[in-house]
Amino acid sequence: MRVGMIGLGKMGLNLTKNMLRNGIEVVGFDLAKDNVAAAKEAGATPASTLEDMISKLDTPRIAWLMLPAGKPTDATIQQLANTLDKGDIVVDGGNSFYKDSLRHNHILTGAGIKFFDCGTSGGQNGALNGGNFMIGGDDGDMFDEYLRPVFELVSEPDGFLYTGKAGSGHYLKMVHNGIEYGMMEAIGEGFDVLENSDYNYDNEAVAKLWNHGSVVRSWLMELAEDAFAKDPKLDDLLGRMHSSGEGQWTLQESLDMAVPTPVIALSLMMRYESMRDADNNFTGKVVAALRNGFGGHAVDKK
Numbered sequence: 001m002r003v004g005m006i007g008l009g010k011m012g013l014n015l016t017k018n019m020l021r022n023g024i025e026v027v028g029f030d031l032a033k034d035n036v037a038a039a040k041e042a043g044a045t046p047a048s049t050l051e052d053m054i055s056k057l058d059t060p061r062i063a064w065l066m067l068p069a070g071k072p073t074d075a076t077i078q079q080l081a082n083t084l085d086k087g088d089i090v091v092d093g094g095n096s097f098y099k100d101s102l103r104h105n106h107i108l109t110g111a112g113i114k115f116f117d118c119g120t121s122g123g124q125n126g127a128l129n130g131g132n133f134m135i136g137g138d139d140g141d142m143f144d145e146y147l148r149p150v151f152e153l154v155s156e157p158d159g160f161l162y163t164g165k166a167g168s169g170h171y172l173k174m175v176h177n178g179i180e181y182g183m184m185e186a187i188g189e190g191f192d193v194l195e196n197s198d199y200n201y202d203n204e205a206v207a208k209l210w211n212h213g214s215v216v217r218s219w220l221m222e223l224a225e226d227a228f229a230k231d232p233k234l235d236d237l238l239g240r241m242h243s244s245g246e247g248q249w250t251l252q253e254s255l256d257m258a259v260p261t262p263v264i265a266l267s268l269m270m271r272y273e274s275m276r277d278a279d280n281n282f283t284g285k286v287v288a289a290l291r292n293g294f295g296g297h298a299v300d301k302k
Contacts, residue, residue: 001025001149004053004063005044006076007094008035010296011120012066014127015093015154017042022153029053050076054083061088062146066120069096069245077104086112089146093118093133097249098171105138105166114142115166119173122156123294133160134176136169178250178264181243184290185267187220188283195233195282204228223293224286231289238300239284241271242291 001024005016008030016026020043028039029047040046047053054061063080067073073096080090090108092101092115101117108115116137126132133151137143143162151160163169194201207225211217227234247268254261274284291297 002027002056002058002062003150004029004047004057004061005039005066006030006050006053006063007066007072008032008039009066010124011093011127013038013042014124015064015066015120015131016044018128018131018154019150020044024150024153027053027056050079051083059085059088060114060146061085062091062150063088064091064093066093069094069100073104074100077107081107081111081113084111084113087114089114089116089142091116091118091135091147092170093120095119095173095177095244095246096170097245098167098174101136101170102167109138114139116143116147117167117169119169119176121173121176122159124296125294126156130154130156130159132156134163134169134172135160136163136166136171138166140164174246174249174253177244177246178261181247181250181267181271182263183218183220184287185263185270185283187216187224187290188286191224191286192283203232219294220290223290226293227286227289234282234285234289236301237285237288238279238302239274239277239281239288240300241274241284241287242297243268243271244297247271 003019003024004027005012006029008016008028016028016039019026026044027047028036028044029050030036036046045056047056061084065073065076067076073092073094090113105115116135119134121132131154133155163172191203204225207221207228211221211225247264251261251265251268274281288299292299
Protein backbone atom coordinates (compact mmCIF):
# COMPACT_ATOMS: atom_id res chain seq x y z
CA MET A 1 0.00 0.00 0.00
CA ARG A 2 1.50 3.33 -1.07
CA VAL A 3 0.20 6.91 -0.72
CA GLY A 4 1.48 10.15 -2.19
CA MET A 5 1.37 12.89 0.47
CA ILE A 6 1.21 16.46 -0.87
CA GLY A 7 1.91 18.99 1.88
CA LEU A 8 4.36 18.03 4.61
CA GLY A 9 3.72 20.76 7.17
CA LYS A 10 2.63 20.16 10.76
CA MET A 11 -0.32 17.92 9.88
CA GLY A 12 0.99 16.34 6.69
CA LEU A 13 4.31 15.29 8.22
CA ASN A 14 2.65 13.81 11.30
CA LEU A 15 0.14 11.91 9.18
CA THR A 16 3.04 10.66 7.07
CA LYS A 17 4.77 9.34 10.19
CA ASN A 18 1.52 7.72 11.27
CA MET A 19 1.18 5.95 7.93
CA LEU A 20 4.79 4.81 7.91
CA ARG A 21 4.51 3.44 11.44
CA ASN A 22 1.50 1.41 10.34
CA GLY A 23 3.16 -0.12 7.29
CA ILE A 24 1.89 2.26 4.61
CA GLU A 25 4.56 3.43 2.20
CA VAL A 26 4.53 7.19 1.60
CA VAL A 27 5.97 9.27 -1.23
CA GLY A 28 6.17 12.84 0.04
CA PHE A 29 6.12 16.14 -1.86
CA ASP A 30 6.15 19.72 -0.63
CA LEU A 31 7.28 22.98 -2.18
CA ALA A 32 9.47 23.50 0.91
CA LYS A 33 12.57 21.32 0.54
CA ASP A 34 13.12 21.24 4.30
CA ASN A 35 9.73 19.59 4.73
CA VAL A 36 10.59 16.97 2.12
CA ALA A 37 13.87 16.32 3.92
CA ALA A 38 12.01 15.84 7.22
CA ALA A 39 9.68 13.32 5.56
CA LYS A 40 12.65 11.47 4.09
CA GLU A 41 14.28 11.32 7.51
CA ALA A 42 11.05 9.79 8.86
CA GLY A 43 11.23 7.06 6.20
CA ALA A 44 9.18 8.43 3.33
CA THR A 45 10.32 8.36 -0.29
CA PRO A 46 11.06 11.97 -1.30
CA ALA A 47 9.72 13.54 -4.49
CA SER A 48 11.17 16.63 -6.14
CA THR A 49 8.01 17.56 -8.08
CA LEU A 50 4.37 16.59 -8.16
CA GLU A 51 5.02 14.64 -11.37
CA ASP A 52 7.92 12.86 -9.69
CA MET A 53 5.66 11.86 -6.81
CA ILE A 54 3.00 10.52 -9.18
CA SER A 55 5.58 8.48 -11.09
CA LYS A 56 6.53 6.67 -7.87
CA LEU A 57 3.01 5.55 -6.98
CA ASP A 58 1.28 2.26 -7.77
CA THR A 59 -1.99 2.22 -9.70
CA PRO A 60 -4.54 3.25 -8.88
CA ARG A 61 -2.51 6.13 -7.51
CA ILE A 62 -3.64 7.73 -4.24
CA ALA A 63 -2.71 11.42 -3.97
CA TRP A 64 -3.48 12.81 -0.50
CA LEU A 65 -3.51 16.58 0.01
CA MET A 66 -2.76 18.23 3.37
CA LEU A 67 -2.65 21.81 2.15
CA PRO A 68 -4.14 25.16 3.23
CA ALA A 69 -7.65 25.71 1.93
CA GLY A 70 -8.14 28.05 -1.00
CA LYS A 71 -5.60 28.81 -3.70
CA PRO A 72 -2.94 26.20 -2.73
CA THR A 73 -5.53 23.41 -2.82
CA ASP A 74 -7.27 24.79 -5.93
CA ALA A 75 -4.03 24.95 -7.90
CA THR A 76 -2.96 21.46 -6.85
CA ILE A 77 -6.33 19.92 -7.71
CA GLN A 78 -6.13 21.42 -11.19
CA GLN A 79 -2.58 20.14 -11.63
CA LEU A 80 -3.62 16.65 -10.51
CA ALA A 81 -6.55 16.70 -12.94
CA ASN A 82 -4.05 17.28 -15.73
CA THR A 83 -1.51 14.73 -14.51
CA LEU A 84 -3.24 11.71 -12.97
CA ASP A 85 -4.88 8.94 -15.01
CA LYS A 86 -8.47 7.77 -15.06
CA GLY A 87 -9.25 5.63 -12.03
CA ASP A 88 -6.69 7.33 -9.79
CA ILE A 89 -7.77 8.72 -6.40
CA VAL A 90 -7.43 12.16 -4.79
CA VAL A 91 -8.06 12.71 -1.07
CA ASP A 92 -8.27 16.31 0.18
CA GLY A 93 -7.52 16.08 3.90
CA GLY A 94 -7.32 19.85 4.46
CA ASN A 95 -9.95 22.25 5.75
CA SER A 96 -11.49 23.09 2.40
CA PHE A 97 -14.93 24.72 2.19
CA TYR A 98 -17.41 22.06 1.16
CA LYS A 99 -18.60 24.07 -1.87
CA ASP A 100 -14.98 24.17 -3.06
CA SER A 101 -14.90 20.41 -2.63
CA LEU A 102 -17.97 20.07 -4.83
CA ARG A 103 -16.16 22.10 -7.48
CA HIS A 104 -13.01 19.98 -7.07
CA ASN A 105 -15.12 16.83 -7.42
CA HIS A 106 -16.56 18.16 -10.68
CA ILE A 107 -13.10 18.93 -12.06
CA LEU A 108 -11.60 15.57 -11.14
CA THR A 109 -14.65 13.50 -12.06
CA GLY A 110 -14.57 15.12 -15.48
CA ALA A 111 -11.06 13.71 -15.86
CA GLY A 112 -12.14 10.25 -14.68
CA ILE A 113 -10.41 10.65 -11.30
CA LYS A 114 -12.08 9.67 -8.02
CA PHE A 115 -12.31 12.44 -5.42
CA PHE A 116 -12.79 12.15 -1.65
CA ASP A 117 -13.10 15.13 0.69
CA CYS A 118 -11.75 14.29 4.12
CA GLY A 119 -12.34 16.45 7.18
CA THR A 120 -9.46 15.86 9.59
CA SER A 121 -9.74 16.40 13.34
CA GLY A 122 -7.60 15.60 16.36
CA GLY A 123 -4.86 18.15 15.77
CA GLN A 124 -1.20 17.36 15.35
CA ASN A 125 -1.26 14.62 17.98
CA GLY A 126 -4.17 12.91 16.26
CA ALA A 127 -2.44 13.06 12.88
CA LEU A 128 0.57 11.36 14.47
CA ASN A 129 -1.02 8.84 16.80
CA GLY A 130 -4.56 8.23 15.56
CA GLY A 131 -6.78 10.83 13.95
CA ASN A 132 -10.46 11.48 13.42
CA PHE A 133 -11.64 11.59 9.81
CA MET A 134 -14.93 12.46 8.07
CA ILE A 135 -14.84 11.30 4.44
CA GLY A 136 -17.19 12.10 1.59
CA GLY A 137 -17.01 10.82 -1.98
CA ASP A 138 -19.30 9.56 -4.70
CA ASP A 139 -17.78 6.09 -5.09
CA GLY A 140 -18.33 4.03 -1.96
CA ASP A 141 -16.92 0.89 -3.56
CA MET A 142 -13.61 2.63 -4.31
CA PHE A 143 -13.53 3.91 -0.75
CA ASP A 144 -14.06 0.42 0.67
CA GLU A 145 -11.45 -1.19 -1.55
CA TYR A 146 -8.62 1.35 -1.45
CA LEU A 147 -9.15 3.90 1.33
CA ARG A 148 -10.93 2.08 4.14
CA PRO A 149 -7.80 -0.06 4.84
CA VAL A 150 -5.76 3.15 5.17
CA PHE A 151 -8.18 4.84 7.55
CA GLU A 152 -8.44 1.70 9.66
CA LEU A 153 -4.71 1.97 10.30
CA VAL A 154 -4.28 5.71 10.88
CA SER A 155 -7.46 6.50 12.86
CA GLU A 156 -8.47 6.22 16.47
CA PRO A 157 -10.71 3.17 17.04
CA ASP A 158 -14.10 4.19 15.57
CA GLY A 159 -12.36 7.38 14.49
CA PHE A 160 -13.43 7.58 10.84
CA LEU A 161 -16.74 7.68 9.01
CA TYR A 162 -17.56 7.47 5.31
CA THR A 163 -20.42 9.95 4.99
CA GLY A 164 -21.61 9.45 1.41
CA LYS A 165 -21.62 11.78 -1.55
CA ALA A 166 -18.88 14.30 -2.34
CA GLY A 167 -18.80 17.35 -0.12
CA SER A 168 -20.30 15.59 2.87
CA GLY A 169 -16.96 15.03 4.59
CA HIS A 170 -15.90 18.67 4.58
CA TYR A 171 -19.47 19.74 5.40
CA LEU A 172 -19.37 17.58 8.53
CA LYS A 173 -15.97 18.97 9.51
CA MET A 174 -17.29 22.51 8.99
CA VAL A 175 -20.11 21.91 11.47
CA HIS A 176 -17.67 20.16 13.83
CA ASN A 177 -15.54 23.29 13.88
CA GLY A 178 -18.56 25.49 14.49
CA ILE A 179 -19.33 23.40 17.58
CA GLU A 180 -15.67 23.68 18.55
CA TYR A 181 -15.93 27.50 18.44
CA GLY A 182 -18.83 27.45 20.90
CA MET A 183 -17.19 24.97 23.27
CA MET A 184 -13.94 26.92 23.46
CA GLU A 185 -15.80 30.20 23.97
CA ALA A 186 -17.72 28.70 26.90
CA ILE A 187 -14.55 27.38 28.51
CA GLY A 188 -12.80 30.72 28.05
CA GLU A 189 -15.74 32.66 29.48
CA GLY A 190 -15.97 30.35 32.49
CA PHE A 191 -12.35 30.88 33.42
CA ASP A 192 -12.79 34.60 32.81
CA VAL A 193 -15.53 34.68 35.46
CA LEU A 194 -13.28 32.78 37.87
CA GLU A 195 -10.39 35.15 37.18
CA ASN A 196 -12.52 38.18 38.02
CA SER A 197 -14.20 36.72 41.11
CA ASP A 198 -13.35 37.45 44.75
CA TYR A 199 -11.81 34.00 45.06
CA ASN A 200 -8.23 32.95 44.37
CA TYR A 201 -8.61 29.91 42.17
CA ASP A 202 -5.73 27.85 40.86
CA ASN A 203 -6.82 27.59 37.22
CA GLU A 204 -4.62 24.58 36.52
CA ALA A 205 -6.09 22.73 39.51
CA VAL A 206 -9.64 23.67 38.46
CA ALA A 207 -9.08 22.37 34.92
CA LYS A 208 -7.61 19.17 36.31
CA LEU A 209 -10.56 18.76 38.70
CA TRP A 210 -13.12 19.31 35.97
CA ASN A 211 -11.42 16.69 33.83
CA HIS A 212 -11.86 13.95 36.42
CA GLY A 213 -15.49 12.88 36.45
CA SER A 214 -17.23 16.19 35.76
CA VAL A 215 -19.80 16.77 33.03
CA VAL A 216 -17.46 19.18 31.20
CA ARG A 217 -14.44 16.85 31.07
CA SER A 218 -12.83 16.89 27.61
CA TRP A 219 -9.61 17.13 25.64
CA LEU A 220 -10.12 20.89 25.52
CA MET A 221 -10.09 20.93 29.33
CA GLU A 222 -6.87 18.89 29.28
CA LEU A 223 -5.37 21.52 27.01
CA ALA A 224 -6.54 24.25 29.38
CA GLU A 225 -4.79 22.45 32.24
CA ASP A 226 -1.59 22.23 30.18
CA ALA A 227 -1.76 25.93 29.27
CA PHE A 228 -2.28 27.02 32.88
CA ALA A 229 0.57 24.76 34.00
CA LYS A 230 2.92 26.66 31.69
CA ASP A 231 1.55 30.14 32.42
CA PRO A 232 -0.91 30.25 35.37
CA LYS A 233 -2.45 33.60 34.41
CA LEU A 234 -1.62 33.42 30.69
CA ASP A 235 0.31 36.66 31.20
CA ASP A 236 2.48 36.03 28.16
CA LEU A 237 -0.47 35.95 25.76
CA LEU A 238 -2.60 38.57 24.11
CA GLY A 239 -6.27 37.64 23.96
CA ARG A 240 -6.55 37.55 20.18
CA MET A 241 -8.58 34.57 18.98
CA HIS A 242 -7.62 33.94 15.37
CA SER A 243 -9.97 31.89 13.19
CA SER A 244 -9.53 29.64 10.17
CA GLY A 245 -12.88 30.49 8.60
CA GLU A 246 -14.86 27.33 9.33
CA GLY A 247 -16.93 28.95 12.06
CA GLN A 248 -17.94 31.62 9.58
CA TRP A 249 -18.82 28.97 6.99
CA THR A 250 -20.98 27.13 9.52
CA LEU A 251 -22.81 30.32 10.48
CA GLN A 252 -23.38 31.27 6.84
CA GLU A 253 -24.77 27.81 6.10
CA SER A 254 -27.12 28.06 9.07
CA LEU A 255 -28.33 31.47 7.87
CA ASP A 256 -28.91 30.13 4.37
CA MET A 257 -31.08 27.34 5.81
CA ALA A 258 -32.73 29.56 8.48
CA VAL A 259 -31.46 27.21 11.20
CA PRO A 260 -30.76 29.19 14.41
CA THR A 261 -27.22 28.73 15.78
CA PRO A 262 -26.91 31.55 18.35
CA VAL A 263 -24.03 30.05 20.33
CA ILE A 264 -21.88 29.51 17.24
CA ALA A 265 -22.81 32.97 15.94
CA LEU A 266 -21.86 34.72 19.17
CA SER A 267 -18.63 32.74 19.53
CA LEU A 268 -17.62 33.91 16.04
CA MET A 269 -18.50 37.51 16.87
CA MET A 270 -16.39 37.28 20.04
CA ARG A 271 -13.42 36.15 17.94
CA TYR A 272 -13.81 39.23 15.79
CA GLU A 273 -14.11 41.42 18.90
CA SER A 274 -10.92 39.91 20.33
CA MET A 275 -8.95 41.31 17.41
CA ARG A 276 -9.91 44.81 18.57
CA ASP A 277 -9.33 44.51 22.35
CA ALA A 278 -6.70 41.90 23.10
CA ASP A 279 -4.92 43.26 26.19
CA ASN A 280 -7.72 42.68 28.71
CA ASN A 281 -9.49 39.72 27.14
CA PHE A 282 -8.90 36.73 29.42
CA THR A 283 -11.49 34.67 27.53
CA GLY A 284 -9.48 35.30 24.39
CA LYS A 285 -6.27 34.23 26.10
CA VAL A 286 -7.82 30.90 27.09
CA VAL A 287 -9.21 30.23 23.61
CA ALA A 288 -5.92 31.22 21.97
CA ALA A 289 -4.06 28.84 24.28
CA LEU A 290 -6.50 26.01 23.47
CA ARG A 291 -6.13 26.53 19.71
CA ASN A 292 -2.36 26.50 20.08
CA GLY A 293 -2.58 23.33 22.16
CA PHE A 294 -4.52 21.19 19.71
CA GLY A 295 -3.52 22.60 16.35
CA GLY A 296 -0.30 24.52 16.87
CA HIS A 297 -2.17 27.63 15.73
CA ALA A 298 -0.33 30.92 16.15
CA VAL A 299 -0.75 32.97 19.32
CA ASP A 300 0.08 36.63 19.77
CA LYS A 301 2.37 37.31 22.70
CA LYS A 302 2.98 40.50 24.58
